[in-house]
Amino acid sequence: MASKTKERIILESLDLFNAQGERNVSTNHIAAHLNMSPGNLYYHFRNKSDIIYQIFKNYELMVDTYLRVPEGRKIKVEDLLSYLDAVFNGLWAYRFLHRDLEHLLDNDDKLREDYRAFTLRCVRGVMSIIEALELSEIFSRQTEQQRQSKALNVWLIVTNWMTFLKTMHGTQEDRESNPKAIQHGVYQVLDFIVPHLREPEQAELAKLQEGYCFDEVLPGV
Amino acid sequence: MASKTKERIILESLDLFNAQGERNVSTNHIAAHLNMSPGNLYYHFRNKSDIIYQIFKNYELMVDTYLRVPEGRKIKVEDLLSYLDAVFNGLWAYRFLHRDLEHLLDNDDKLREDYRAFTLRCVRGVMSIIEALELSEIFSRQTEQQRQSKALNVWLIVTNWMTFLKTMHGTQEDRESNPKAIQHGVYQVLDFIVPHLREPEQAELAKLQEGYCFDEVLPGV
Structure with missing residues (x-):
């Protein structure tokens, strides 16, 4: 403690x-x-790296805690949104970590090693959630390989989101529109997930997806 | 010249x-x-940054050249694979750039600015390709917003691929298995694209997708 x-x-x-x-x-x-x-x-x-490492451990613990299949009940379509809200709220709460992750990993081998293990746990966690959604007949049936590539795509979209926003909207920290821009990440993940849901959940989520849309995410496109 | x-x-x-x-x-x-x-x-x-900047300009020119809708003929499903092969061969040919992009952008404001414009051009390019595939009745019909979010997801998956491989397989340069691991990126993009294709192209590409699969991409998952 x-x-x-x-x-x-x-x-x-x-x-x-x-x-x-x-x-x-x-x-x-x-x-x-x-x-x-x-x-x-x-x-x-001992130094600033030591503080950063401890902040990462807190972040990791938070993600490891919420990225679980519900116990004692079937998973519901609402759970999917709860996960995504938690993921993108986490990106926001720990935004310095995700804005500059590669720089931080380059400077701390222990952090890089932990992050590698964390990546594997997260991909496995997403795979378990997809499998639970299949068993609840919300997600269409997947082979192990399909489940893995879907979990990996979710990981790639989520973990590139802050870097993309940094490219698009500059390195300036904490602008007013940032929380909305980050939330659009939920829209992007749903865009990938929704086609694999069964009806009526597909229509339901497509509707909820609209609430996460942020028009200025790609200025001028 | x-x-x-x-x-x-x-x-x-x-x-x-x-x-x-x-x-x-x-x-x-x-x-x-x-x-x-x-x-x-x-x-x-003048210095190393100047060389790196010129290498980036070459890379940019290459991508701008191939990321175009074919002129004078309809787009075909084979074109989709040609684009993806070109994208991931480009990642490999310029791998130092993609392995360490954020570091390079942090050190050169002009590069960061050019990269931002490049990002927007690429997303627009992918949108045009999707639209052409729709007109050829290969891709299911999309609204402008759907086309944009799909192009953006392709961008997020592609541009995070080298960073992901660095996390997973270490910073060691030029291992034997690297070209195969990079090619698996085509598999990941197709996993995202294929559900939106019409039959018979969907079945055709799902089959071709297997050729890009690299089992060791997620060790132990």
């Missing part, structure tokens, strides 16, 4: 990284924001 | 960057490999 001070450092760092970009925030900034001496911060974390 | 020496520098740099990773290759390495003085190299390029 992390100490209360450690927890405060993690939360403040996450806020600062999200608001200003990780590269623009030093451990001295973080300490100053917490009215804490740098020495006290270094008592809890 | 680039001079012959300039062209040699570009080609040699591309080879070295692909084989050893851009970060491990200096302008001095490049000059030495060409039996050229560093001064002569600097006569043609």
Whole structure:
């Protein structure tokens, strides 16, 4: 269990990284924001990489917790939207991590190794969810290979979403429209998923999909 | 038209960057490999970023050339495979660029700006190809919004493919299995496209899709 001070450092760092970009925030900034001496911060974390690693572990724990098939009941079509909301809310809450992931992975071998294992767990998690949806007769029946390639495509779309938005809308942090732009990611995943649903769920979700549409995602297209 | 020496520098740099990773290759390495003085190299390029930028412009020109609807004839289902082969062969030929794209964009504002315009052109290009496939009654009829979200998903899958392979199979450059792993990207895009094709093209492409499958893409899943 992390100490209360450690927890405060993690939360403040996450806020600062999200608001200003990780590269623009030093451990001295973080300490100053917490009215804490740098020495006290270094008592809890060796360096900034150590803080980033702990933030990733929190993110990972969150995803590992929600990316599960419901226990003791059948999976429903509403669950699919709950997963997607959780995924894209998570991207937003930990946006500095996803805006700059390759840079962070390049600087920390342990983080890269954990991220690799995390990727495999997530793809397996999505495969289990698809299989549960098949058993509930919501998703059309898939072979193991089809299930795998679908889970992998979901992973590719989700994990490229922040990078795409960065390309499209600049590196400027925390603009007003960002939460809407991120939500459009749900639209994109549904665009991929909906054709594989059976009726009446297909029509139902196609309708709900519209609520996630953000017109300015591709300016001028 | 680039001079012959300039062209040699570009080609040699591309080879070295692909084989050893851009970060491990200096302008001095490049000059030495060409039996050229560093001064002569600097006569043609101000610095390494300048070489990288020129390599990107070559890549861009290649993509802009093939990502077009055929002129003077109807588009055929075989064209779809030609496009995908070209896309993933291009990822392979310019692999250093795609393995480390965010890092390169972070270091060169002009490259980032060009890449943004390139992204928009590519999404528009894929939309035109989808529309042509609709007119040839190969692809099911789409609204403008549906065509856009499909083109964007293709872009997200393709441009995340090298990053995914880097996560999965390590940063080690040029392993034997790499070309096969990259080709599996065609499989992933087809997995997304095939459900929207009409019969008999759907069955035809589903069969051809198998030829692009690489089993080891997700080790242990």
